[in-house]
Amino acid sequence: MTTVLGCIADDFTGATDLAGLLARSGVRVSLRIGVPSEPPTDPAAFEVIALKSRTAPVAEAVAETRAALRWLQAAGAQRFFWKYCSTFDSTAEGNIGPVAEALMADLGTDQTIYCPAFPENGRSIFMGNLFVGRQPLAESSMKDHPLTPMRDSNLMRLLEPQVIKPLGLADRLTVAQGPQVLRAELDMLRGQGVAHVVVDAVANSDLEVIAEACRDMPLMTGGSAVAMPLPALYLADGTLSAEAPKAEAPALGTGTIVLSGSCSAMTNKQVADYTSRGVPAFRLDPLALAENGPQETLDWLAQQDFDKAPLVYATANPESVRAAQEKLGVAGAGEIVEATLSACAVAARDRGARRVIVAGGETSGAVTKALGVTQLDIGAEIAPGVPWTYCQSGGHQIALTLKSGNFGSETFFSDAQERLAS
Numbered sequence: 001m002t003t004v005l006g007c008i009a010d011d012f013t014g015a016t017d018l019a020g021l022l023a024r025s026g027v028r029v030s031l032r033i034g035v036p037s038e039p040p041t042d043p044a045a046f047e048v049i050a051l052k053s054r055t056a057p058v059a060e061a062v063a064e065t066r067a068a069l070r071w072l073q074a075a076g077a078q079r080f081f082w083k084y085c086s087t088f089d090s091t092a093e094g095n096i097g098p099v100a101e102a103l104m105a106d107l108g109t110d111q112t113i114y115c116p117a118f119p120e121n122g123r124s125i126f127m128g129n130l131f132v133g134r135q136p137l138a139e140s141s142m143k144d145h146p147l148t149p150m151r152d153s154n155l156m157r158l159l160e161p162q163v164i165k166p167l168g169l170a171d172r173l174t175v176a177q178g179p180q181v182l183r184a185e186l187d188m189l190r191g192q193g194v195a196h197v198v199v200d201a202v203a204n205s206d207l208e209v210i211a212e213a214c215r216d217m218p219l220m221t222g223g224s225a226v227a228m229p230l231p232a233l234y235l236a237d238g239t240l241s242a243e244a245p246k247a248e249a250p251a252l253g254t255g256t257i258v259l260s261g262s263c264s265a266m267t268n269k270q271v272a273d274y275t276s277r278g279v280p281a282f283r284l285d286p287l288a289l290a291e292n293g294p295q296e297t298l299d300w301l302a303q304q305d306f307d308k309a310p311l312v313y314a315t316a317n318p319e320s321v322r323a324a325q326e327k328l329g330v331a332g333a334g335e336i337v338e339a340t341l342s343a344c345a346v347a348a349r350d351r352g353a354r355r356v357i358v359a360g361g362e363t364s365g366a367v368t369k370a371l372g373v374t375q376l377d378i379g380a381e382i383a384p385g386v387p388w389t390y391c392q393s394g395g396h397q398i399a400l401t402l403k404s405g406n407f408g409s410e411t412f413f414s415d416a417q418e419r420l421a422s
């Protein structure tokens with residue numbers, strides 16, 4: 001199979017989000033952690049390469065993304081998708097714009113679109129302004145994000161300092177008139193030398209229009225949702241044959257471990273819901289971990305029955321997080337928690353857990369690395385943007401789900417287990 005769409009994501013949970021939405025169409029989607037060292041042998045129709053480049057130095061993010069592009073080109077891809085966060089997480093320097101311009105240069109294309117909208121998760125764009133639910137981005141909790149605080153809601157103003165070439169907007173009034181009108185608008189902007197076009201979308205029907213208008217662009221950029229209609233479009237016109245089925249759920253043991261390192265408002269609710277069900281749960285205290293190390297946690301884990309799906313969590317309210325960070329530093333506190341949750345993942349797997357549920361982007365990166373996972377097949381969707389995946393770890397086949405901090409409903413941890421059982 002030749003790859004029809006080559007995708008590059010700037011973080012791990014974002015990569016599973018994109019892969020999950022593409023897989024909704026029933027096509028086979030393969031996700032690689034980092035750029036594989038070997039050339040492609042049996043690439044899937046949809047290949048997603050997960051990088052950890054969202055907050056990396058610009059030159060590093062550009063170099064890694066270019067390497068991913070080369071691998072995807074070797075897999076046969078001629079169309080590419082650059083996935084960033086639905087809340088456009090980036091600094092004034094980048095990396096969304098610089099990476100897009102580097103990919104455009106390598107692909108010899110003079111225009112791309114920017115559409116982080118994800119209506120099912122409350123992200124919409126109107127007149128170039130990004131909303132989270134009913135709030136403008138800059139008034140949402142993203143204004144206080146520790147690494148990429150988003151203090152402007154206007155995507156063109158956010159992108160402008162990150163790119164060299166001119167920017168433009170295709171607004172909702174244009175999108176509402178359908179794919180031909182949108183395509184004509186993009187052509188008109190191209191004629192004026194506009195390389196970067198922010199495109200409004202407030203509903204999934206807008207995303208269908210945008211995908212149809214842009215499906216043959218060498219490069220599209222956005223959140224996951226604008227890529228979602230592409231498989232059906234490629235299947236409909238024969239660009240993609242229907243021969244590649246979605247990954248079958250393998251037979252797995254039922255032992256489960258839930259690991260939560262996200263401190264987002266939604267993850268706090270999810271942990272509260274899960275612990276209220278009486279499951280065995282161990283709360284990590286970063287200060288105690290700094291003093292005594294992870295042994296107490298690992299001893300607790302060693303006594304658990306993984307059929308009861310125990311939870312280990314560092315999830316805490318903002319005051320507790322700040323208190324830990326004041327003593328240990330932001331990075332120090334994060335690293336201690338990530339190292340402990342990673343050790344728990346490996347210990348649980350070695351004791352028979354074959355289903356691993358992880359909450360938090362950085363946490364997911366650390367756990368995935370500790371489990372030695374390099375390639376994931378995409379399975380059933382638990383919540384919009386959060387699929388189960390199947391992968392090899394330590395000589396075992398396991399199911400792994402990586403949940404973005406803000407995704408999923410309050411019952412996510414039990415939803416995930418029910419979804420795999422069904």
Ligand SMILES: Nc1ncnc2c1ncn2[C@@H]1O[C@H](COP(=O)(O)OP(=O)(O)OP(=O)(O)O)[C@@H](O)[C@H]1O
Pocket residue numbers: 013261262263264267286314315316320321322324325333334335336337338359360361362363364403404405406
């Ligand atoms: N109690 C705590 N005190 C201090 N830091 C913590 C605590 N609990 C977790 N952390 C750290 O906070 C960070 C949370 O980031 P992570 O990306 O995992 O979650 P998130 O930001 O909610 O998710 P996403 O990036 O998907 O939105 C991690 O580095 C984690 O180790």
Ligand SMILES: O=C(O)[C@@H](O)C(=O)CO
Pocket residue numbers: 011013014015017018084085086087223224361385404405
């Ligand atoms: O687009 C999103 O919001 C997520 O896939 C993500 O990137 C979380 O880090």
